[in-house]
Amino acid sequence: MNPTISQWLERSRSELDDVYKGAKAGAIPRGDTQGTAIVAGSSMARGLATVARLLAWKGKVFDMFAEEGEKGVLVNKVGPFGMKLIVAKVYRDASWMDNRETIVIDYARTSLMARKIRDEIREVEPGVWLGKVWWGKTRILDFALSQKD
Numbered sequence: 001m002n003p004t005i006s007q008w009l010e011r012s013r014s015e016l017d018d019v020y021k022g023a024k025a026g027a028i029p030r031g032d033t034q035g036t037a038i039v040a041g042s043s044m045a046r047g048l049a050t051v052a053r054l055l056a057w058k059g060k061v062f063d064m065f066a067e068e069g070e071k072g073v074l075v076n077k078v079g080p081f082g083m084k085l086i087v088a089k090v091y092r093d094a095s096w097m098d099n100r101e102t103i104v105i106d107y108a109r110t111s112l113m114a115r116k117i118r119d120e121i122r123e124v125e126p127g128v129w130l131g132k133v134w135w136g137k138t139r140i141l142d143f144a145l146s147q148k149d
Contacts, residue, residue, distance in 0.1 A: 005144040013040035026123020035059030038142040
C-alpha cells in the first residue's frame with residue numbers, strides 16, 4: 001500500500017478533510033487504479049480497508065476520456081474478483097465540500113443502483129487521490145485511489 005494512503009487510515013475525518021481541502025484537483029486518473037476504502041477515525045480502519053478490498057471494492061478503471069472539458073467514463077472494480085461494474089461519468093466541477101475545483105465521479109445518469117452517489121477526488125501527490133463519497137448531499141465515506149503501474 002502506498003505510504004501516504006497507509007497514513008490516512010490513522011487519521012480522523014476532519015484531518016482527511018483538511019488534506020482534501022489543501023489539495024488541488026490535479027490530474028484525472030488514467031487507466032487502472034487501486035482503491036482503499038477509509039472509515040476515518042475508526043480504530044478498525046485498517047482492517048475494514050482490507051476486508052473491503054478483498055470482498056467489496058478494489059478500485060476504478062478510468063477510460064474513454066474525451067477532450068479537456070468533456071465528460072469521461074469510469075467503471076468500478078467490485079466483488080472478490082474485481083468485476084468491472086457500476087459506470088460513472090467523470091468531469092471537473094465545484095466541490096460540495098469547499099466549492100473549489102474537484103474531479104467529480106457522477107453515477108446519477110449511468111447507474112440505477114448508485115444513482116444517488118457522487119464521489120469527489122483530488123490528487124494529493126502524483127498518482128494518489130483522496131476521495132469523498134456523497135449519498136445525496138450526505139457525506140458517507142472517504143477513499144483513496146493510487147495509480148497502478
